[in-house]
Amino acid sequence: MPIRSTILIAEDETAIAETVAYALRTEGYAVEHVLLGGEVLPRVQAGGIDLVVLDVGLPDLTGFEVCRTLRTVSDVPVVFLTARGAEVDRVVGLELGADDYVTKPFSPRELVARVRARLRRQSLAAPTRWETVEAFEHDRVGRRFRYHGQMLDLTRYEYGVLDALLARPGAVLTRSQLMDRVWADAIESTDRTVDTHIKTLRAKLRAASGRASDDPIRTHRGVGYSLDPGR
Helix, strand or coil: CCCCCEEEEECCCHHHHHHHHHHHHHCCCEEEEECCHHHHHHHHHCCCCCEEEEECCCCCCCHHHHHHHHCCCCCCCEEEEECCCCHHHHHHHHHCCCCEEEECCCCHHHHHHHHHHHHHHHHHHCCCCEEEECCEEEECCCCEEEECCEECCCCHHHHHHHHHHHHCCCCCEEHHHHHHHHCCCCCCCCHHHHHHHHHHHHHHHHHHHCCCCCCCEEEECCCEEEECCCC
């Protein structure tokens, strides 16, 4: 059974949001709804959102502000939904990184068609952006990881460690090997630096999976570490 795409609707008018959500669900999409612009970025960063339907006139932040911030961390498709039909507003929205623009009043069927077209285009443009290895998903271009569907908020070096371990699942990498691959430009770092980052990385993996016992990173005492992505 194919995985359903998940659409996030950011709209403060409940009646409009319900109309859009109903039309999308009828076509087989999963739908989530938030009322404020400030809720969009955290939800997208958490992972699992395939497209955002974004109202321009939100009560806390404008859709333009939300899109501008969103584009600094994500390339998730954005379709603006707004009462503003002036050409200048459409141009501003598209220049900020929006993928499409639908003005109110609108046809729910037209909106669904635009969403479907954008998702199809996104799929064709980057069919292998996310590489899946068991519970891990890796976006090499974007330097991002998801674990059990949750986006990991990693530092530069935590990302480097996980990238190195996942590149060779099950293989033991010594502390020296990890130092050479991840901290090549950090001359003052020591082997203890590796241990410290493994500890914080383990905590983030447990938090993402929601299981306190979850630990795919194995310690090989006196040698180094390996990663069992299916553990």
